[in-house]
Amino acid sequence: MTKRAWFAAAMSLVLVLAARGAGAVDVQQEETVSGGTATAAQDTSNAGKEEAADTTEVDIFKPSWESKMTGNDSELKLSSTARVQLEPGGGWIFTNRTNVQKRIFRLLDTYELTEELSASASKFEPDLYLFSFRIGENYTRKTLLGLARYGKDLVIDTESATFSFVLTRPVLGARSSQISINGDARRGLNDFKYDRTLSGGTGAFLRYGISDSLRVSGGAGTSRRRQASEIGSVIAFDGMPSRTDTLRAFVEYGVSKKKPFHLAYNWSDGIDRKVTPPRGNALEILDDPEAAREEEEHKIGQSIDMTSFFQPLSFVSVDLAFEHNNNEQKNRVDTRLNKKTEGTEITAKVLYEYAERGRMSFTIENAKSDVDLGPLSLGSYEEKDKKFGMGIAHRITDSLGVTLRGSVSLNQRFLKKREQNPRDLDVLYYAGSANMTAVPFSGVNTSVNFTFNRRETINIDRTLSADNRIDYLYQFVPVLRLKPAYWVTVNQNYTLKFESTEFVFDENNNTLDRTIGVETLAQFTIRWFITFAFRHEYQKRDTGSYRRRDGERRYGRTAENIDNDLDLRLTYRPNPEFAIRGGAKFQTQESSRLAKQGTQTVVVSSNTFESGEFRVGLDRKRNIGAGGVFDLKIDYVRRYGPNVTAERREYWIIDASLKFAF
């Protein structure tokens, strides 16, 4: 641990111990001291996301401390957080927080250390204002193998002071309003540069209720930032100003949750100036500090959203949505990031309850977008999207229901520089599914699901059309769930799946994958404190393709895989705070490569792989005194397989925490 980490940990302990001596005062005393502001204190407590004490006593000091350790096969994380909250009354809350966290990446010989110290004060006067002030320090150090070669870890070490004031009292005749002003000063090391930043902003948002059903609201904000950056002691960038201006407006009509009319408009315009490395690659700066440049990124954006919901008949409802947005980004140095986008989308959805037990839905979507990536790029394009979907859900009886869904969509891309970059593309997609659920007897649940997908990829230009293909998916999944007695549950899922890819202009270029699977799950409650779970999955998959031979199109298999997975788990839980768990997983896979010899398909080569794991674990939770909690989950895992790294062959999974709230 660094000196800073030790200091943070010691400071946390001192704060917690100092606060521990402070007693609690009862409500009567609180009211006397603070002039009867117990309610305000309660409100601010909620604002600070702290649980309000539901007792006759109110704590002025709320110290807490938590230590955590989590670990698995890839990383170990240790953290300690101390927090002291002081609520003297009058709406004031003072908070001091110290956090130290270290992550050690077991597989990568890398670690990350994060330390955070902060002190904040806030005052909340209901229906008048909220004021907060915070000073803090953040320190993050990451050691990466590659970065360490330069003798420089990745370090982020910043100090900051921020304040904000929000006037919550309604002004200018509004039903509610918020007028805010905030400021921020910070300095510190950000990887390759040392930054000094001053920023501030102000904004206002007002809501008006013209009538019970018509509401209008809007707001505007502006922020300014000035930053100076130094790289080493030689290169300095001074006075880089940035700004952001925003505007929002809303109109809403209706009293129900779904409004007959809702309109929202957003606009923003901002210029961000900062020091950046070429292509955002900080390593080049470490190599050559003079490669740093002052980047100016100008972003302008606006969007308009309109939605409408109405019910022309008691059994028909209509949802309409319209969205339009345009955004532009211009970079002065890295011009490859320049782009201008514009998009419009219209969606209509009709819900029709044709019977007491049945409903139909229809959805139509139409969208158009324009993406311009600047004069140097060949990738600018226009895109059109159309989609139609429908669904039917019908309950034939209380125990029998059917759902049908279908959709078709077409996506078309039109390149703007088609001569140099002929990537015009259409994608036509059909999807359909049918599902039936039934409860034929008590304790027996069944369902059958059928899915069909067809996706056609059409490259228009002759230079790419050889890649045109159609992907098909057919899947049939019957499921059976049995609960013959209170102590046993058995589920069985069957899968029959066909997936194929067929290239349109080459009938011999195709693949077909066929999968048959059976999954069985069973859970037994042997005694109320002992459960045993069993899962077995069998899957057989073969891959092949159709070839034309002797004028005839014949199917030939090229590979076959047979998998068996067995998972066993036993849990002993005599009470909710204690459990012992044990489990084992066995997986075997037989892979064969096949070839045609004459009229016979023969196995050319075959391999059998085995992998799995054994695991034992313990759960323990225990209260320590009135405010302490110890929570432990620990597992020991041992794995085997064709190739298992040393770190993953045998490891512990730990999730432990110790928490005290004094």
Place this chain on the structure above:
Amino acid sequence: MNRYITYALIISLLAMCQAGCIFDPREAEDPAGEDDTCWIPPNAPTDVFSNLDCGLGSAGNSSYERSLDPDFVFIPRPGYDGPGNFEEWDFTQEMDFVTKLKGDYQGERSIRFGDAEGRFERWDVATSDATYWGEYRITLDSGTGTDPDIFAGKAEFHIVRGTKGWVIKKWEDYDVVDSFPTSANIRGSYQQ
């Protein structure tokens, strides 16, 4: 009343699905040459690396696309502060990136997985999933006569066995190689 509405909706639906409706794609031109796909059936985890390399190098996207799991994710290296937002980098974003990249780099494109000899630092293989840790190197030639751009780093490649063979599910950068920009720098540059 209900009956008439049902009839009207079904007739509208049938009318929309007739040939020549709004879901009528464009006609493709006949191919100019042979299909340049070099895809091999992914019967082993390492077949995925070969398919990704050939998928990036070939003009079409089928090999690259068929090598990605539908739940594919990319995660940049710790401390990465370059262009792009990778919180939701998924299959769609990856394919969009590859398509745009092929438009701008029309020369030779390749990805080398492993070191110069194709070796990884370590690997962990079970029957249904496999993880490889090691170097990669992406070489992109714009075809305009300038030096190719190189993006390199070290990553964890998590490969899983689905019903269509092995596919890559996660590409997570964890370190750099020399001072080369990592794959996040080029992915982020092409993010829409």
